[in-house]
Amino acid sequence: MTLKTTLRASLVLAASALLLSGCAATAIPEPGPATELRLGYFDNVTHAPALVGVQKGFFTEALGDTTLSTQIFSAGPAAVEALSAGAIDAAYIGPNPAVNTFIQSRGASATIVAGATTGGAALVVRDGIRSAADLAGTTLATPQLGNTQDVALRSWLTGEGYKTSITGGGDVSVSPTDNSVTLSLFQAGTIDGAWLPEPWASRLVLEAGAHVLVDEASLWDQGDFPTTVLLVRKDFLRDHPDTVTALLTGHTASVAWLNANPTEATAAINAELLADTGTALPDPVINRALEHMRFTIDPLAATFPVSLRAARAAGIGKNGDLDGLFDLSLLNAVLAEAGGAPVPAEGLGRE
Structure with missing residues (x-):
């Protein structure tokens, strides 16, 4: 075997050993509870x-x-x-x-x-909105695009015949907004309502004069x-x-x-x-x-x-x-x- 062949074989073996040791280090987790x-x-x-x-x-x-x-x-x-x-x-x-x-x-x-x-989620709205028919042209908030309440609101609006858009357009504008900001915007009259989890639904009711238009429990069998x-x-x-x-x-x-x-x-x-x-x-x-x-x-x-x-x-x-x-x-x-x-x-x- 030539020196060149021997060197090549040694490099291959070393690389293989390094690869195997690396795989073993990442594939085998520390046993027992996490630190x-x-x-x-x-x-x-x-x-x-x-x-x-x-x-x-x-x-x-x-x-x-x-x-x-x-x-x-x-x-x-x-x-x-x-x-x-x-x-x-x-x-x-x-x-x-x-x-x-x-x-x-x-x-x-x-x-x-x-x-x-x-449970613990609801659509709360301002005075003057008493039914789904009153929501055309309004702006409603949810905690974040794609979160559970955002999906619930958009799904319910679709069932009521309204179109929404993830960019804020549609028959009803849905505006994903941080919950604390939603309270301030509602108090300022900038938005018309919001589909929120607790305690934010209760905060809008007790601190900002909102009322419940839809309790999400009413949309589910046995309210669960x-x-x-x-x-x-x-x-x-x-x-x-x-x-x-x-x-x-x-x-x-x-x-x-x-x-x-x-x-x-x-x-x-x-x-x-x-x-x-x-x-x-x-x-x-x-x-x-x-x-x-x-x-x-x-x-x-x-x-x-x-x-x-x-x-x-x-x-x-x-x-x-x-x-x-x-x-x-x-x-x-x-x-x-x-x-x-x-x-x-x-x-x-x-x-």
């Missing part, structure tokens, strides 16, 4: 399981040696962007952004591991529709199932506490809002908001195909298969250990 869990949520009453889970220490207790880090968002698409970029590991989020990321990534980005909240679910990055779930199980343990404890302590819920929610934002909400606002929602670990999987069809009809949703959207296996393991009944994925994932 940190980065959790996103909104400072909305509809995210009360997250707020209470943080404030009462349910997450920290369940996570043990895993450090909990939190990040606050104002709308679902922004949280999904952070999740997809790997900036957070899990998020409390609305159904539509969860569906969008799942479809766009062909099931690779994230999966829903539990429900959190149902998911407002908030718990979404986890798929690679984080794959690499750290023990940590996700711990998160779900804290989550179920938070939901159980909220349902068992309704009279104490206002103070607990406000304590975390104060810690996060420096501002607490008036008790009448939170109390009114809580009247329009309930907390449950069931994500109501059967409603998701309905929501996807509505989003498509409104020109927001994308075609795609929802099979695998849910992985409720770890949740059901937590429930089984506590003697609870399993939560169904309705054929859309693991149970």
Whole structure:
């Protein structure tokens, strides 16, 4: 063998060894729980399981040696962007952004591991608007383009015979706007109403004189529709199932506490809002908001195909298969250990 041939063979072997070692380093995750869990949520009453889970220490207790880090968002698409970029590991989020990321990534980005909240969203409007017929030519706000309330409003308007556009035109102009700005714009008379989650719907009613034109619960069988679910990055779930199980343990404890302590819920929610934002909400606002929602670990999987069809009809949703959207296996393991009944994925994932 010549020196040139020997050198070439040595380089090939060295490159192969380097490639294999690199693949092994990236393909094999650290075993056991993660050192940190980065959790996103909104400072909305509809995210009360997250707020209470943080404030009462349910997450920290369940996570043990895993450090909990939190990040606050104002709308679902922004949280999904952070999740997809790997900036957070899990998020409390609305159904539509969860569906969008799942479809766009062909099931690779994230999966829903539990429900959190149902109800708590409404179209609130100014005086003089008493029916859908009064909405022609008006401007209505939603929290963000493509978020759960944005899709709900556009779908409902389509059903009422109105055309909307994602650029703001149409028979009714839909203006995606930050919730706090929406309140100011409504008080100034710049917009005519908004489809909002709690506590913002209640704030417009109690602080700005709005009234409810459509309670979203009235559009669903038995009034049940998911407002908030718990979404986890798929690679984080794959690499750290023990940590996700711990998160779900804290989550179920938070939901159980909220349902068992309704009279104490206002103070607990406000304590975390104060810690996060420096501002607490008036008790009448939170109390009114809580009247329009309930907390449950069931994500109501059967409603998701309905929501996807509505989003498509409104020109927001994308075609795609929802099979695998849910992985409720770890949740059901937590429930089984506590003697609870399993939560169904309705054929859309693991149970």
